Amino acid sequence: MKYAILCYHDEAVTCAWSKEHDDAVMGRLAAVHGRIAASGKLGPVARLMPTTAATTVRNDREPSLVLDGPFAETKEQLLGFYVVDCDGLEEAIAFARDLGEANPGGAYEIRPIGLYKPGAVPG
Amino acid sequence: MTDEGWIGAVLAGARPQAVAVLLRWFRDLDRAEEAFQEACLRALRTWPLNGPPRDAAAWLVMVGRNAGLDRVRRQARERPLPPEEALSDLSDTETALVEGIDAADYRDDILRLLFICCHPSLGAAGQIALALRVVSGVPLPRIARAFLVSEAAMEQRITRAKRAVAAAAVPFETPGAVERSERLAAVAAMVYLLFNKGYTTDVATHGARAPLCAEAIRLARLLLRLFPAEPEIMALLALLLLQHARAPARFGADGGVVLLEAQDRTLWDGTMIAEGLALVEKAMRHRGPAPIRRRPPSRRCTRRPPKPPRPTGPGSSASTPPSSRCSPRPSSP
Numbered sequence: 001m002k003y004a005i006l007c008y009h010d011e012a013v014t015c016a017w018s019k020e021h022d023d024a025v026m027g028r029l030a031a032v033h034g035r036i037a038a039s040g041k042l043g044p045v046a047r048l049m050p051t052t053a054a055t056t057v058r059n060d061r062e063p064s065l066v067l068d069g070p071f072a073e074t075k076e077q078l079l080g081f082y083v084v085d086c087d088g089l090e091e092a093i094a095f096a097r098d099l100g101e102a103n104p105g106g107a108y109e110i111r112p113i114g115l116y117k118p119g120a121v122p123g
Numbered sequence: 124m125t126d127e128g129w130i131g132a133v134l135a136g137a138r139p140q141a142v143a144v145l146l147r148w149f150r151d152l153d154r155a156e157e158a159f160q161e162a163c164l165r166a167l168r169t170w171p172l173n174g175p176p177r178d179a180a181a182w183l184v185m186v187g188r189n190a191g192l193d194r195v196r197r198q199a200r201e202r203p204l205p206p207e208e209a210l211s212d213l214s215d216t217e218t219a220l221v222e223g224i225d226a227a228d229y230r231d232d233i234l235r236l237l238f239i240c241c242h243p244s245l246g247a248a249g250q251i252a253l254a255l256r257v258v259s260g261v262p263l264p265r266i267a268r269a270f271l272v273s274e275a276a277m278e279q280r281i282t283r284a285k286r287a288v289a290a291a292a293v294p295f296e297t298p299g300a301v302e303r304s305e306r307l308a309a310v311a312a313m314v315y316l317l318f319n320k321g322y323t324t325d326v327a328t329h330g331a332r333a334p335l336c337a338e339a340i341r342l343a344r345l346l347l348r349l350f351p352a353e354p355e356i357m358a359l360l361a362l363l364l365l366q367h368a369r370a371p372a373r374f375g376a377d378g379g380v381v382l383l384e385a386q387d388r389t390l391w392d393g394t395m396i397a398e399g400l401a402l403v404e405k406a407m408r409h410r411g412p413a414p415i416r417r418r419p420p421s422r423r424c425t426r427r428p429p430k431p432p433r434p435t436g437p438g439s440s441a442s443t444p445p446s447s448r449c450s451p452r453p454s455s456p
Contacts, residue, residue: 010133010136010179011182012136012137012140012348012349013132013133013135013136013137013179013447015136015137015341015344016132016135016136016335016341019337021132026309037165039360042394049347049397049401050398052344052347052348052351052357052360053398053402053404053405067298067351067352068351068352068357068405069351070351075177075178081240104129105129105132105133105175106365
């Protein structure tokens with residue numbers, strides 16, 4: 001089963017990180033990525049820009065409305081995601097735990113993927 | 124990560140919100156700062172045991188308010204502090220109160236806090252120093268170093284600035300739309316001043332780390348989160364990111380300035396440039412007239428009687444496309 005692991009954290013906190021702190025977190029995460037990738041279970045990974053760079057298109061009215069900012073004002077924001085191919089939920093939870101150890105705080109939402117197309121966008 | 128590490132990051136992230144709300148409650152910068160400091164001390168004691176609260180800023184506000192109120196009462200009548208649990212424990216009634224502090228309240232509170240710090244009576248240096256101390260919580264010695272003055276002189280300068288803004292009496296009511304946009308413009312100018320201070324002095328000594336530049340970028344981000352549809356603030360953040368992206372290449376190994384043409388572009392920070400350009404793109408969408416404003420004037424334009432032909436001289440084009448007459452645009456591409 002493929003899962004999306006969605007990473008949530010308080011942007012006010014992550015944006016307050018110093019460059020060194022950010023680099024340290026990314027370094028620890030890279031080690032975890034390496035481990036998952038070595039098992040051949042790691043799909044695309046994305047780190048999103050802060051929600052201040054977001055634009056939302058609301059299609060619930062005619063004509064659709066283009067708004068500045070994220071879809072929802074929340075205390076924690078979607079900051080990135082992974083696609084992993086796991087044997088089951090337990091393994092996905094174990095991955096999320098490993099990621100959480102490298103990057104404490106925030107939360108990981110694990111969502112089974114219904115439709116998956118790898119696409120052709122190079123990294 | 125160590126307890127101090129993650130708690131420090133959470134406290135730094137929550138500071139502007141928490142101090143801003145405490146300022147609204149106590150209506151006094153010093154008292155708000157003291158209350159926040161008290162709340163931070165309690166966080167350092169209880170968070171390692173109980174884990175971080177779900178909403179750190181709200182926790183700090185409640186605990187800071189309790190501690191601050193207690194201090195006020197204590198000043199009136201000496202009596203011992205209630206036990207730790209009573210002060211730091213947020214019962215259900217308080218949770219309801221905490222939930223009541225929503226994003227809209229934070230928005231005007233934080234804007235007021237920033238606006239108080241950039242009051243026109245202060246002058247540029249005073250504005251930057253006060254904002255760094257109160258909003259960002261930068262330690263006094265570091266501010267003094269940035270301004271190349273002694274700690275005592277900087278402490279005096281900040282005390283004077285606090286007295287000046289207290290005398291200026293910025294109103295605490297929710298601001299109207301005009302007032303809000305005036306405050307926003309003043310605050311944006313202050314953030315840019317802060318960045319410039321870092322750009323000229325800080326980068327030479329600290330390179331890309333330049334704490335003042337990083338702080339200005341953080342404040343611009345905070346403003347844009349509060350006012351997500353303000354093209355001026357998008358442009359401000361984009362400007363800071365695009366300028367700061369070049370920081371690693373602006374000074375040579377000997378400390379000498381490297382001009383733009385000679386800079387090693389591989390040293391530029393690609394992530395910052397990408398975010399800056401994304402924000403420029405967003406801000407540009409606001410440049411043209413909005414659909415509602417666009418429609419009536421264009422009809423008026425088409426009904427207007429044709430103008431007499433412009434005198435054609437050498438170099439001037441005889442025909443101007445009608446669309447450019449209807450909606451004047453900035454001449455720059």
